Amino acid sequence: MIKVDHDPPLLTVRGVTKAFAGVQALRGVDLEVRAGEVHCILGQNGAGKSTLIKTLAGVHRPDDGEIVWNGEVVEIADPEAAIALGIATMYQELDVVDGLTIAENIFLGHELSRGGFSRRSEAAAQTRALLKRLGHGNLSPHTEVGRLSAANKQIVSMARALSHDIKLIIMDEPSAVLDTEEVKNLFHVVSELTSAGIAVVYITHRLEEIRQIGDRISVLKDGRSMATGLSVADTPTSELITLMTGRAVENVFPPATPVPADSPVVLQVQNLSLTGVFDDVSFSVRAGEIVGLAGLVGSGRSEILEAIYGARRPQNGSVAVGGATLRRGSVVKAVAAGVGLSPEERKSQGLVLDEPIFKNVTLSSFARFAKAGFLDERRERAVAREQIDALGLRPPDPDRPALTLSGGNQQKILLARWLVHGTRVLLLDEPTRGVDVGARADIYVLIRRLAAAGNAVVIVSSEIPEVLGLADTVLVIADGRVLNTLPASEIDEHGVLDLVMKGTAA
Amino acid sequence: MSEQTTRVETASADAAPPGPPAEKKSGFRRILSGPVGRNLGLVIALLLIVLVGAITAGDTFTSINNVLTILRQASIIGVVSIGMTLVIISGGIDLSVGAVVGLASVVATLAAVQDFVDQTHWIFLVIVAIAVGVGAGLINGIVIAYGKVVAFMATLAMLVAARGLAEIIANRRTLVLEDRGFINFMNADIIGVDMLIWIFALVAVAGWLLLNRTTFGRRTVAIGGNREAARLAGIDVKRHIMWIYAISGLTAGIAAVMILGRTTAGTSTHGTLWELDAIAAVVVGGTLLAGGRGTITGTVFGVLIFQTLNNVFVQNNLSSSVQAVAKGVIIVVAVLLQQRFAKPTGRGD
Numbered sequence: 001m002i003k004v005d006h007d008p009p010l011l012t013v014r015g016v017t018k019a020f021a022g023v024q025a026l027r028g029v030d031l032e033v034r035a036g037e038v039h040c041i042l043g044q045n046g047a048g049k050s051t052l053i054k055t056l057a058g059v060h061r062p063d064d065g066e067i068v069w070n071g072e073v074v075e076i077a078d079p080e081a082a083i084a085l086g087i088a089t090m091y092q093e094l095d096v097v098d099g100l101t102i103a104e105n106i107f108l109g110h111e112l113s114r115g116g117f118s119r120r121s122e123a124a125a126q127t128r129a130l131l132k133r134l135g136h137g138n139l140s141p142h143t144e145v146g147r148l149s150a151a152n153k154q155i156v157s158m159a160r161a162l163s164h165d166i167k168l169i170i171m172d173e174p175s176a177v178l179d180t181e182e183v184k185n186l187f188h189v190v191s192e193l194t195s196a197g198i199a200v201v202y203i204t205h206r207l208e209e210i211r212q213i214g215d216r217i218s219v220l221k222d223g224r225s226m227a228t229g230l231s232v233a234d235t236p237t238s239e240l241i242t243l244m245t246g247r248a249v250e251n252v253f254p255p256a257t258p259v260p261a262d263s264p265v266v267l268q269v270q271n272l273s274l275t276g277v278f279d280d281v282s283f284s285v286r287a288g289e290i291v292g293l294a295g296l297v298g299s300g301r302s303e304i305l306e307a308i309y310g311a312r313r314p315q316n317g318s319v320a321v322g323g324a325t326l327r328r329g330s331v332v333k334a335v336a337a338g339v340g341l342s343p344e345e346r347k348s349q350g351l352v353l354d355e356p357i358f359k360n361v362t363l364s365s366f367a368r369f370a371k372a373g374f375l376d377e378r379r380e381r382a383v384a385r386e387q388i389d390a391l392g393l394r395p396p397d398p399d400r401p402a403l404t405l406s407g408g409n410q411q412k413i414l415l416a417r418w419l420v421h422g423t424r425v426l427l428l429d430e431p432t433r434g435v436d437v438g439a440r441a442d443i444y445v446l447i448r449r450l451a452a453a454g455n456a457v458v459i460v461s462s463e464i465p466e467v468l469g470l471a472d473t474v475l476v477i478a479d480g481r482v483l484n485t486l487p488a489s490e491i492d493e494h495g496v497l498d499l500v501m502k503g504t505a506a
Numbered sequence: 507m508s509e510q511t512t513r514v515e516t517a518s519a520d521a522a523p524p525g526p527p528a529e530k531k532s533g534f535r536r537i538l539s540g541p542v543g544r545n546l547g548l549v550i551a552l553l554l555i556v557l558v559g560a561i562t563a564g565d566t567f568t569s570i571n572n573v574l575t576i577l578r579q580a581s582i583i584g585v586v587s588i589g590m591t592l593v594i595i596s597g598g599i600d601l602s603v604g605a606v607v608g609l610a611s612v613v614a615t616l617a618a619v620q621d622f623v624d625q626t627h628w629i630f631l632v633i634v635a636i637a638v639g640v641g642a643g644l645i646n647g648i649v650i651a652y653g654k655v656v657a658f659m660a661t662l663a664m665l666v667a668a669r670g671l672a673e674i675i676a677n678r679r680t681l682v683l684e685d686r687g688f689i690n691f692m693n694a695d696i697i698g699v700d701m702l703i704w705i706f707a708l709v710a711v712a713g714w715l716l717l718n719r720t721t722f723g724r725r726t727v728a729i730g731g732n733r734e735a736a737r738l739a740g741i742d743v744k745r746h747i748m749w750i751y752a753i754s755g756l757t758a759g760i761a762a763v764m765i766l767g768r769t770t771a772g773t774s775t776h777g778t779l780w781e782l783d784a785i786a787a788v789v790v791g792g793t794l795l796a797g798g799r800g801t802i803t804g805t806v807f808g809v810l811i812f813q814t815l816n817n818v819f820v821q822n823n824l825s826s827s828v829q830a831v832a833k834g835v836i837i838v839v840a841v842l843l844q845q846r847f848a849k850p851t852g853r854g855d
Binding site for chain 2: 350352353
């Protein structure tokens with residue numbers, strides 16, 4: 001670790017912690033950013049990067065620790081306070097208003113006006129100057145933002161930051177939506193900013209980008225700082241990956257039962273393609289087998305699961321369950337064929353939150369308990385209660401609204417739903433997201449049990465060790481393509497990240 | 507993987523064996539969570555209005571005859587509101603109900619004066635009115651579910667078109683119905699209670715059963731509560747939404763039959779602005795405009811509150827303008843109270 005003390009740092013973060021409803025997102029983060037540098041923050045999904053950014057942007061308030069700005073301890077109460085200090089943030093999902101023009105977006109919230117009338121020409125002139133500074137003098141201030149490409153929207157977002165007097169700009173994975181040429185321009189803009197003395201906090205998954213523009217790196221893992229202010233030039237890639245992946249908390253995986261050699265293929269995916277999302281995906285899953293899709297967010301993993309399930313309609317390719325080809329883009333048919341999905345966003349896609357546990361458990365199968373269209377809630381409750389006991393779902397009250405349950409127990413509802421319905425193929429998207437470490441072990445045991453019962457299981461997770469620990473076979477995915485298919489025992493986390501990062505760069 | 511620890515202790519609190527069940531509800535809480543308690547605010551509001559009526563209008567207000575008048579006046583809009591309740595719980599809205607009542611009344615009257623109907627039974631007229639209602643509802647449903655048109659716009663278009671079509675068919679005249687059999691049946695009473703009130707009661711009970719006891723109702727609440735979750739659970743959301751609007755059309759058709767019985771005439775102006783009365787009754791009855799939660803019982807109370815209020819005003823010779831202002835105030839107060847007290851744990855009964 002290199003520390004040079006010539007200038008007092010612009011921003012110092014010491015021991016910041018933050019918990020949300022019992023989930024500890026930040027467990028002690030340190031950061032030191034100097035004026036005019038590009039400071040990269042590296043970390044896996046769930047490492048706490050987003051929470052850290054939002055803490056600096058005034059969206060979240062830290063539970064503990066301090067933030068020192070220009071030598072003074074500050075409290076960033078809200079986003080306006082952050083802007084007033086000179087901290088601007090460019091979020092991944094850009095916060096521009098599509099219906100307004102570029103100039104209107106840039107001065108949104110601090111409109112130039114005199115006596116209540118907006119000064120449109122003045123705003124346009126200033127906008128032109130800002131765009132020119134960002135190397136986009138060709139854009140007209142009067143263009144509607146909704147008509148711009150993602151790259152140009154990013155420019156607008158950046159111009160908006162610069163319209164305030166800022167000293168630090170935080171960029172959350174700005175290159176994720178850009179093509180190679182646009183990334184080049186982004187880097188050009190970044191160096192423009194730093195030469196004007198503005199500090200850039202740059203968040204990315206892509207190591208080669210850090211090599212190109214980064215000055216120093218801080219690494220986060222599980223909400224903790226693993227390293228602060230490493231010099232980009234002096235730190236080998238392998239050391240960075242080790243810092244990112246070294247596990248503080250051991251994941252607990254149940255023992256794998258080998259899939260019998262004569263086990264039949266249950267799920268057959270052939271040449272599945274959806275333009276711009278994923279391309280030519282083929283694999284098969286046998287009864288009792290767990291196949292894991294490993295890849296970064298945005299690699300197309302979730303979309304592949306949704307296409308298999310019929311929730312998205314692929315352009316090409318076929319999905320067959322037990323030899324019978326499913327109708328493309330029909331969830332109803334997939335469910336009837338015995339396919340179950342536990343979706344990525346449990347709350348918005350999985351549960352009817354106001355409804356009680358038992359109705360959520362039987363959401364796919366309540367018609368089966370009905371006679372002539374009339375529900376049999378007593379049987380539904382009894383069936384749900386069986387699952388509650390079998391899965392250790394807490395609280396064990398079938399009438400409790402799903403809303404009041406923890407993430408782990410909500411996940412158990414979704415698994416119980418498919419246990420009650422009966423499946424041959426189970427698609428699990430991020431089954432442990434938002435689930436605390438203790439409850440994860442339960443989920444892992446359940447997934448194994450479901451496989452052992454003869455299900456073909458496909459699992460997607462941002463946590464590579466989870467994929468490796470659960471799956472029998474791993475598909476490494478980047479940019480919607482399957483880079484490699486191999487037994488989970490033949491690859492480790494390091495290897496997967498290596499493949500993914502090379503694949504993304506290509 | 508070999509280097510992963512393979513400890514499978516279920517040590518977490520999540521996995522602990524079931525402990526003591528959740529705390530027993532106290533008697534008071536049980537009353538509050540019962541069907542009466544959940545509508546307690548509505549019961550109180552209705553009682554207050556009744557009290558005001560009894561004080562200001564005395565015996566004329568509290569007479570059996572007056573109670574029956576209130577119920578009779580509530581019955582037709584009440585039937586429409588039952589269908590509207592299902593639509594709103596599913597997360598939609600149906601602005602076309604009033605216009606569909608007008609259209610169905612005109613078409614049915616016209617059908618009734620045809621010679622061959624004269625010689626058949628008046629039940630044919632009922633079937634025609636209901637068919638027109640269901641047909642219009644199905645069109646709404648198909649346009650909304652499969653055409654992906656926002657419910658507000660699709661049913662607004664139906665409102666305008668159905669009203670226009672009714673005017674064309676009726677040629678802007680009031681068509682008089684002369685089928686004595688039908689008129690006698692609709693104006694008969696059973697044990698002293700009007701036929702219209704019985705029909706309302708029947709539709710309300712059917713609506714309650716449909717919402718609370720059938721797979722149809724379960725799907726409706728699930729779709730209104732979280733449409734994406736319902737879809738991903740394997741529910742055919744589009745088909746279901748289509749049928750929900752068909753049911754709203756069905757209740758509009760039944761309402762058309764009722765108003766034909768009461769006025770013995772079909773006209774394109776029947777049901778004007780009923781969509782707003784129905785929506786007001788549903789929302790005042792505690793159904794969330796956003797969908798996912800609502801009750802038939804609440805809607806019945808909502809309808810009764812407005813009709814009783816109406817009656818109190820008439821008894822006191824107050825103008826309908828004053829009444830409209832009071833109605834507006836009630837709607838706002840009801841929605842404010844809903845926001846204040848609506849708890850996420852609440853459920854439809």
